[in-house]
Amino acid sequence: MTYAISQNCCNDATCVSVCPVNCIHPAPGERDFGSTETLYIDPAACIDCGACADACPVDAVFPVESLTGPQRTYARMNADYYADAPTPQPAADSPNFHSWSEPAFTRTLPADFAAPRVAIVGTGPAGMYAAEDLLLHTAAEVTLLDRLPVAGGLVRYGVAPDHPATKKIGETFARFHQHPRVRMLLGVEIGEHLTAQELAAHHDAVVYAVGAPGDRRLEIPGEEAVGSISATSFVAWYNAHPDIPADTIDLSAPRVVVVGTGNVALDVARILLTDPEELAGTDIADHALEALRASAVREVVLLGRRGPEDAACTRPELLALTHLPGVHLVVDDHDARIGPALDAADPEDKAVLLRGIDREQVDYTEPPRDDRRRLVFRFHSAPVEVHPSAPAGEHSDGEGRAAPGVAGVRVTGSAGQVDIGAGMLLRAIGYRGAPVPGLPFDESAGTVPHEKGRVAGRPGTYVVGWIKRGPSGGIGANRACAAETVTTLLDDAASGALAQPAHSAKAFRRLVRRRNRHVVDARGMAAIDRAEQARGSRNGRPRSKLATVPELVAASKTRLPLPR
Secondary structure, eight states: OOOOTTTTOOOHHHHHOTTTTTEEEEEETTTTTTTSSSSSEEETTTOOOOOHHHHHHOEEEEEEGGOOOOGHHHHHHHHHHHHSSOOOOOOOOOOOOTTSSSSOSOOOOTTTTTOEEEEEEOOOOHHHHHHHHHHHSSOOEEEEEEESSSSSHHHTTSSSTTTTHHHHHHHHHHGGGGGGTTEEESSSBBBBTTHHHHHHHHHEEEEEEEOOOEEEEOOOOOTTTTTTTEEHHHHHHHTTTTOOOTTTTTOOOEEEEEEEHHHHHHHHHHHHOOHHHHHTTTTOOHHHHHHHHHHHHOEEEEEEEGGGGGGGHHHHHHHHTTTTTTTTEEEOSTTTTHHHHHHTTTTTTTGGGTTTSSEEETTTTSOOTTTTTTEEEEEOOOOEEEESSSSGGGGESSOOEEOEEEEEEEEETTTTTTEEEEEEEOOOOEEEEEOOSOOOOOOTBBBEEEEETTTTTTTTTEEEHHHHHHHHOTTTTHHHHHHHHHHHHHHHHTTTOOOSSOOHHHHHHHHHHOOTTBBBBBHHHHHHHHHHHHHHHHHOOOOOOOHHHHHHHHHTOOOOOOOO
């Protein structure tokens, strides 16, 4: 029996470090690491020990014999990776600790190394990987801050509710919330409650892990219409993010157009078309579940600027979409390049997964049928204009002013432009970082300028995650990113390059509580977790998320002993 890695792979390479025979690749330090959709297990080298399955934080590793139906494809994907590849060699600085070899250490610290006091701004994967690294390998004292009164970041608010295995990595991070050298101060925003200078004055080092909260624009006429929104806002809506009101999304029209073919585009299309009762057992926002149950959406059109061979999604996510129960999949065969691209696709190409689905030239003048749910892939097509609905006074722009809604989208095609009637346009064309008050910012890249995580011109200040490298890579990519930043921080500390804090840790906590009397600490975070789980258990759900800041703060006030 051998093992295979499946759809949920987070790419953080925890499995690599426990494999006794080095059969999981690409590994950290290898050329392809971070550029593949998943990691892969070599079936010829696997010895069936199961260590990788035990260590996987997202339950993505399974015995091949247990995979059935469409899941069998993952066994083939793992084997195909090694079919024509040379025998992988361990990286020169391999992190693996094999029982028959000397362990390799990638860092050394002086014997008299003083424990630094480090603030980490952001409690998503990047920030928590950095915290984990510091806590497990040094005696650092870590303060975790987040602008929201609840921890989790992208794991809580960016992972689709029907991907519970991926969310499990949040349990790994949550264990560090109660670490004896960790203090949590949630609901604290840099630029509102504290300045970057004040934060730096109370710590040896500050690590910003604030992600990429913005989104890229289409820059087409009509884009500002109500109902033309970012897919990131839609994802935040169905994940109960406090920034997105419950009534933001209108699902009263039968057709939705999604611009993009990446994993986020697939996520929003899948949620729109999935039977709501399939989502009723997840942690989807209560208001989203209610809206989806009443939804009139019967068709989602995915627009891809390039061909199917260049779709931005990963094969595992596309494979899951092609087996969505009760949904009819169609490729709009409007362009002569599409059919040949599908027919000529190599077995390892993602386009091959669309080869077996129906192809037709879709007539968008016909309304979607009420008796079915349909997903249309329209490649070699891009939006050029959003048509406003009439009369314009039917909608509000959020500030009480009348604003037009969306009536349709004009898109390009091989035979000229085509109008697609739709009540909502979701743009899923990428995230973008936002400036952090007090830090330099590269407007063109949407990142903070840095060298190996060290912020340019700001000694003692560091970045990690998407604000460091741009919005690329999934959850697990942040592990290697955090390791680089933490290494730079420790090198600076060991060389004496960090200035000592001007104020004590106690003074910092007092300052924060003077600025915001509703700060949530680790005990408050545990209370929120208990409250959400209790709400969910009444309806057979893992949790029912609290969707507003006042609700979260109120739940945090319930005091019980910290979990052990």
